[in-house]
Amino acid sequence: MRSDGRKPNELRKIRITRDYLKHPEGSVLVEFGDTKVVCTVSVQESVPPFLKGKGQGWITAEYSMLPRATQTRNIRESVQGRVGGRTHEIQRMIGRAMRTALDLTKVGERTFWIDCDVLQADGGTRTAAITGAFVALADAVIKLYTEGVLTTTPIKDFVAAVSVGIVDDQILLDLNFEEDSRAKVDMNVVATGSGMISEIHAMGEEHTFSREDMDKMLNLALAGIRQLVELQRSFFEVRGGLWLRKNVREASLEG
Amino acid sequence: MRSDGRKPNELRKIRITRDYLKHPEGSVLVEFGDTKVVCTVSVQESVPPFLKGKGQGWITAEYSMLPRATQTRNIRESVQGRVGGRTHEIQRMIGRAMRTALDLTKVGERTFWIDCDVLQADGGTRTAAITGAFVALADAVIKLYTEGVLTTTPIKDFVAAVSVGIVDDQILLDLNFEEDSRAKVDMNVVATGSGMISEIHAMGEEHTFSREDMDKMLNLALAGIRQLVELQRSFFEVRGGLWLRKNVREASLEG
Amino acid sequence: MRSDGRKPNELRKIRITRDYLKHPEGSVLVEFGDTKVVCTVSVQESVPPFLKGKGQGWITAEYSMLPRATQTRNIRESVQGRVGGRTHEIQRMIGRAMRTALDLTKVGERTFWIDCDVLQADGGTRTAAITGAFVALADAVIKLYTEGVLTTTPIKDFVAAVSVGIVDDQILLDLNFEEDSRAKVDMNVVATGSGMISEIHAMGEEHTFSREDMDKMLNLALAGIRQLVELQRSFFEVRGGLWLRKNVREASLEG
Amino acid sequence: MRSDGRKPNELRKIRITRDYLKHPEGSVLVEFGDTKVVCTVSVQESVPPFLKGKGQGWITAEYSMLPRATQTRNIRESVQGRVGGRTHEIQRMIGRAMRTALDLTKVGERTFWIDCDVLQADGGTRTAAITGAFVALADAVIKLYTEGVLTTTPIKDFVAAVSVGIVDDQILLDLNFEEDSRAKVDMNVVATGSGMISEIHAMGEEHTFSREDMDKMLNLALAGIRQLVELQRSFFEVRGGLWLRKNVREASLEG
Amino acid sequence: MRSDGRKPNELRKIRITRDYLKHPEGSVLVEFGDTKVVCTVSVQESVPPFLKGKGQGWITAEYSMLPRATQTRNIRESVQGRVGGRTHEIQRMIGRAMRTALDLTKVGERTFWIDCDVLQADGGTRTAAITGAFVALADAVIKLYTEGVLTTTPIKDFVAAVSVGIVDDQILLDLNFEEDSRAKVDMNVVATGSGMISEIHAMGEEHTFSREDMDKMLNLALAGIRQLVELQRSFFEVRGGLWLRKNVREASLEG
Amino acid sequence: MRSDGRKPNELRKIRITRDYLKHPEGSVLVEFGDTKVVCTVSVQESVPPFLKGKGQGWITAEYSMLPRATQTRNIRESVQGRVGGRTHEIQRMIGRAMRTALDLTKVGERTFWIDCDVLQADGGTRTAAITGAFVALADAVIKLYTEGVLTTTPIKDFVAAVSVGIVDDQILLDLNFEEDSRAKVDMNVVATGSGMISEIHAMGEEHTFSREDMDKMLNLALAGIRQLVELQRSFFEVRGGLWLRKNVREASLEG
Numbered sequence A, B, C, D, E, F: 001m002r003s004d005g006r007k008p009n010e011l012r013k014i015r016i017t018r019d020y021l022k023h024p025e026g027s028v029l030v031e032f033g034d035t036k037v038v039c040t041v042s043v044q045e046s047v048p049p050f051l052k053g054k055g056q057g058w059i060t061a062e063y064s065m066l067p068r069a070t071q072t073r074n075i076r077e078s079v080q081g082r083v084g085g086r087t088h089e090i091q092r093m094i095g096r097a098m099r100t101a102l103d104l105t106k107v108g109e110r111t112f113w114i115d116c117d118v119l120q121a122d123g124g125t126r127t128a129a130i131t132g133a134f135v136a137l138a139d140a141v142i143k144l145y146t147e148g149v150l151t152t153t154p155i156k157d158f159v160a161a162v163s164v165g166i167v168d169d170q171i172l173l174d175l176n177f178e179e180d181s182r183a184k185v186d187m188n189v190v191a192t193g194s195g196m197i198s199e200i201h202a203m204g205e206e207h208t209f210s211r212e213d214m215d216k217m218l219n220l221a222l223a224g225i226r227q228l229v230e231l232q233r234s235f236f237e238v239r240g241g242l243w244l245r246k247n248v249r250e251a252s253l254e255g
Helices: A085-101 A125-146 A177-182 A211-233 B085-101 B125-146 B177-182 B211-233 C085-101 C125-146 C177-182 C211-233 D085-101 D125-146 D177-182 D211-233 E085-101 E125-146 E177-182 E211-233 F085-101 F125-146 F177-182 F211-233
Strands: A014-018 A026-032 A035-044 A058-065 A111-120 A159-167 A170-173 A185-192 A197-203 A236-239 A242-245 A250-253 B014-018 B026-032 B035-044 B058-065 B111-120 B159-167 B170-173 B185-192 B197-203 B236-239 B242-245 B250-253 C014-018 C026-032 C035-044 C058-065 C111-120 C159-167 C170-173 C185-192 C197-203 C236-239 C242-245 C250-253 D014-018 D026-032 D035-044 D058-065 D111-120 D159-167 D170-173 D185-192 D197-203 D236-239 D242-245 D250-253 E014-018 E026-032 E035-044 E058-065 E111-120 E159-167 E170-173 E185-192 E197-203 E236-239 E242-245 E250-253 F014-018 F026-032 F035-044 F058-065 F111-120 F159-167 F170-173 F185-192 F197-203 F236-239 F242-245 F250-253
Touching: A014 A125, A014 A211, A026 A125, A035 A125, A058 A085, A058 A125, A085 A111, A085 A125, A085 A159, A085 A185, A085 A197, A085 D085, A111 A125, A125 A159, A125 A185, A125 A211, A125 A242, A159 A177, A159 A211, A170 A211, A185 A211, A197 A211, A197 D211, A211 A250, A211 D197, A211 D211, B014 B125, B014 B211, B026 B125, B035 B125, B058 B085, B058 B125, B085 B111, B085 B125, B085 B159, B085 B185, B085 B197, B085 C085, B111 B125, B125 B159, B125 B185, B125 B211, B125 B242, B159 B177, B159 B211, B170 B211, B185 B211, B197 B211, B197 C211, B211 B250, B211 C197, B211 C211, C014 C125, C014 C211, C026 C125, C035 C125, C058 C085, C058 C125, C085 C111, C085 C125, C085 C159, C085 C185, C085 C197, C111 C125, C125 C159, C125 C185, C125 C211, C125 C242, C159 C177, C159 C211, C170 C211, C185 C211, C197 C211, C211 C250, D014 D125, D014 D211, D026 D125, D035 D125, D058 D085, D058 D125, D085 D111, D085 D125, D085 D159, D085 D185, D085 D197, D111 D125, D125 D159, D125 D185, D125 D211, D125 D242, D159 D177, D159 D211, D170 D211, D185 D211, D197 D211, D211 D250, E014 E125, E014 E211, E026 E125, E035 E125, E058 E085, E058 E125, E085 E111, E085 E125, E085 E159, E085 E185, E085 E197, E085 F085, E111 E125, E125 E159, E125 E185, E125 E211, E125 E242, E159 E177, E159 E211, E170 E211, E185 E211, E197 E211, E197 F211, E211 E250, E211 F197, E211 F211, F014 F125, F014 F211, F026 F125, F035 F125, F058 F085, F058 F125, F085 F111, F085 F125, F085 F159, F085 F185, F085 F197, F111 F125, F125 F159, F125 F185, F125 F211, F125 F242, F159 F177, F159 F211, F170 F211, F185 F211, F197 F211, F211 F250
Parallel strands: A058 A111, B058 B111, C058 C111, D058 D111, E058 E111, F058 F111
Antiparallel strands: A014 A026, A014 A250, A026 A035, A035 A111, A159 A170, A159 A185, A185 A197, A197 D197, A236 A242, B014 B026, B014 B250, B026 B035, B035 B111, B159 B170, B159 B185, B185 B197, B197 C197, B236 B242, C014 C026, C014 C250, C026 C035, C035 C111, C159 C170, C159 C185, C185 C197, C236 C242, D014 D026, D014 D250, D026 D035, D035 D111, D159 D170, D159 D185, D185 D197, D236 D242, E014 E026, E014 E250, E026 E035, E035 E111, E159 E170, E159 E185, E185 E197, E197 F197, E236 E242, F014 F026, F014 F250, F026 F035, F035 F111, F159 F170, F159 F185, F185 F197, F236 F242
């Protein structure tokens, strides 16, 4: 039994609240236990210079935390005058995950800005961000289709992410902050609705792990992602490649 | 009648949700209509160098907007590498308002960090921020008192803020974004529970206004602030200078 | 009687020296007592991107102090790598004041850069800057007219500014540094030649003030501005909406 | 057969030149084919503030490329005024790998700065950097031991890294730039001399991969790392936990 | 004859106005023709970290131009967020010149901040700055002596600077902007009252010059510096190594 | 005899290795004793805005040191977020020297980026950089000619540089770091193959020097440059103004 009463292979309570903000083309509040992340998608009618004239789209992700999302206050990156290494690492991962989800050759010369802002952090902010951002991104694509801007909804598959770690020699799913800070090995996995892997990042901070541990962790992560995709699925109706919104405002998964 | 059905002297629906986040010493979500601001207070056990050894405290405020709090996406100040002029202007006003509320000579060598992060913007973000931040600050002070860190609750008075403007030759209270963008004159007022003024900032962007308009606008603003203070009052019980929390999680004022 | 011998409602010695530098389209040295500010106006034949093609002009103001304008040396903002909050606040106020003075729809797609650089600071640098910058701006506009670039001199009215404050419970006009640092309430007012208000910014640093104090302070400020406008008037001849230079190199007002 | 004549499971020619520079405590030039990286280790007699007084050491890594290490010239990060996301991602990985190699509790309050500067880039710069930096780090530790500063050589194990990718549906070891730019999936693995894994980072840029591909890629990477460790081993003599330098200036591995 | 009527070996009108500002320990306005530079000296009672505890002082110089000191407006370095190469080059030269003038071992652990701010530029700003800064520095040193902070006036010698250049195959002294922009070779020389050289910087922008030209240019520069030192000398009385102020407010040299 | 056994007028061992890197249009490793600098030339098919449409080319130089090129580690300028004064001073000198060597009116609208990166520093990095960069620049120009991009090789003359200094009252050529740090006067000279001077920068850090010393130093420097040009000459065959590559990979000069 874990400190919050979960079994090793159990997710925290997961909740996604759709249309969380009124301005963005897509927006959700995603909660993995006490971790709360606002994910918004903004559509810009142009692409970065290196893609101009190529007839395809682009996705860029940015990630930030409110100064007091954490136990002690963090200095704003705007005040420090630069974006830190951890932020870069996370937002690059979010961007890659979203580019896996969307067929960029079929969205025209548009940029989808994914903004993930952490209101409250309790471990797993990047995996919550990816899981929530997918829903906001699909909503934005469907909006473009509904408005006639796009003639299809070129979403390739669901994409979700979860963390796994080794804590006190036990492999645990979806670590909270307290577990994460004691973990010897920490792994984040991004995978699709059909079980294909988009990204794996496993690392032993000052520790190492065996090939066998790697296999077990990966199995557990993929099982967790299957559940997260089921939750995402409750927001959409997919028929013959066409994605549509179900009339669902909020959905949750009991841990 | 205004575009959202309000009378000229009517506030929007105002709502304050207390203890909005779990980590900060004080935190609220404050809503002025569709404007939503998270206000947190973080207590740091030291003061800036220029106050060291003087036995008094300090308050610093920071303000930011999520990139898609607005109708079109804003570039993050962390990405631009610097805090902009509008942000500086607003956070300096929030800081001054909070320093009016608290007797800094009685809080020890502590810094209160006020963070106001706008989730959604529809006009009046700075006045919402001040009105909400006061509640979070008082909660943080009461927490220090409850934990025995402070022996009193040196809050001097309630502090709230509201905007007034001249739109189509009419003086309106608590402008929303659409009204604000058409206003010829725009005024923000910060005042206390006893009706004393902390700050007035009135300006005609490319227009001017008469002494008479000024008087009318100020009267209207002070009347609005009285209502906002009533809302703030519902969260506290003040007896003989001692401030205590009432068991209220959320309070609202119908516009 | 004040420390420098003035009566409460008395300005310091004010002096404006025209054509102070040879390169700018307009330039003055303005002195409010020991406060000395160089104001220059530079005309650029283009506007910022957000105004391109709209057929109107723009005004941008920048403000800075020499490192040793003050009693102790300040670190240059170029060395700090960023413009500070106080600077932002002041230069935004100067820009608004100048945009009140000029009809931007009649100057073509041109930008007027207002640069106010403080050589010596003794309180009231922002009000001196506004009062002086108006003269430099009008000179630049007249120069464009004289050269045939403009067919009119679209100056709407004189614009000047002054400070008022409450020091030792007395309301004083045009504070010097020593008074300013003891003031409980500090107000800056910008107004036009016809007595209309452009901007009021009143604030009680850790103090508050009554509605009645506000009225008295505003009256005093408007009276001071009337005198400053008289001084500005000595540089120009205005006939039927057309502004022309009088052959005056320097004018002053005894405090 | 690959474009450079290698078999799929074949490394490029790998060469490590020891004592490449005269000032650092440890330095090598490492070459993976045409990829050339200078790795230096600098020992500083203090630790970052968060570790002060804890009696342990720290390792920080920095990575950079000469502007013309690549086919087209890159703008220097010093000129851009900030370190980019890719650089952050790589230098964090190098730092983690080196912290796996060294027992930080036994080096005193010292910081080991690892600097990896790419002279010429042809794919695999981060894996070359890690493989070379280990040798420079061990040399620096041995130097401290030889000088009597340390009483042991607290190196835990060899650490090396290699890349694997899927190109044209074939799994290839140690990608060069041309292969890397065509790869659908790209994986970097860091492992130790005893075959334990320190870090795995696998990602499909706009593509996904199966669990089975993952297993094959990992097997190939671990086989490659075994060869790299053999090359590293030729520089050291390890007896009873004590590491000593063999008199070897340069060692290479034919691809 | 030159465009401004001077002979090739003639200086422009040079004027130094002492005590130009009231706050600094020393301050002058120096004019070389239409070039006008404010030089101030600020004394700080500490030295940079690398000198702490060594019992000696330090001199640091900073140089800047008002945005409209020049024919077209320059962007402020504070707005650009960094100090440019030309500024660095000039302020380093000013610093070296001033360190030649003062015996830093006899001023205690103090830093002399030299600030040279160009109000109006017409060529030769760096040589004007050096020539004026010396007077301000000597005044600051004498002030410290007069106040009893120093027991001597450890000024080693007068230091002044001038430019020379080759324009239309003629060697000219003290170039103005128009000459400077046509010059094929440009040389700045810093020398002392006894004719010893502190610095020579000669360069042919896209041109070269002979050894013979070099000798002629240097002769001319040294002759010009002798005149500048005479002007500086009119401000001081030097008796037995002790420097005192003469009661001179302004001195000039007809070109 | 000097600490490294050289006579006062003797260069260190100088070596230039051509085609040091594979990507740039020209690249060398230049060694002046233990000072090692990589010089690369990158050709860009455009010019800076101020030259657009003028039909001529441009040369820009950048200089940097690896963090551990020196005895103690330097903080990277990318981490500091700005390029320092010394770097600016050096890279401006390199740029001027290269602009002396090339007829910019005959290279079309192209920019030649000169990058000089110091691998190891032991005094004289700027003079080594200039001497090496010339060879890389000429190689790049010849490459453009060979590829038919240019119809001539518009190199005006050889350009090389050397340092001279006064150490212990003796005038020494080509100072190493230890000598440089003891030198009272330090001079860098850039000159051409025909003995014309491009730049002289002589300065006495807190010391001065006589006209006579200046002459002796300059003579010694010019003699040193003649030797360096001989070394450069071994890489090229110049016939009737046309420069061609000799088949030489490396050439050196014994000190």
